Amino acid sequence: LANMSEKLPAWGFRSHGAGEVMALASDGVAVDDAGLVRGDDGAPAFITRMEQSAGKISGNRIALVGRILRERAELNAEEWETVMAPGMCSASIHIPPGRPMLPDDCDTSMRDAAEIIRRCLPQYKVKSFTCLSWILNPDWLALLPDSNMAQFMRKLYLFPIKSAPT
16 A cells, blocks of 8 residues: 655546546646656646635546646536545555566456455555556557557556656
8 A cells, every 4th residue: 555645746536426537637747748747857838737626626637548638627526536646545556577467367456456455454445546657658558559558558547657767
């Protein structure tokens, strides 16, 4: 289990009704032209804004493929539950080396982990899984669309993190 960092660039929400999910960028994130978190001191294309007031949550949307959009969304706080935010506890996914990521195995592993956490660690109220790894680069979706990794990534809501220059 991990306590989500105060520097996390995203918040996750799930609608009470249909179970729809949406991610909004944290306030003050420097974003480049591709919708990624700036990893250097260069001039950003834009800076995100996130606000919570009077029963509303508004901010820059994050597309499912992990790109921060200039487009802003406004959520009714009574209709959406916060499931990932700075300071909240999240189950951390580890991707082990040397084994294929078979889709059914991934589904079973996450389902089993959620049940074990609910049963054995109920005090933590975990509402999300997170994985902060370079291997979840959204470019793999286009470069290797039929790969196990791409299939796994399509089950997730990707969000960008600041990375070091290569």
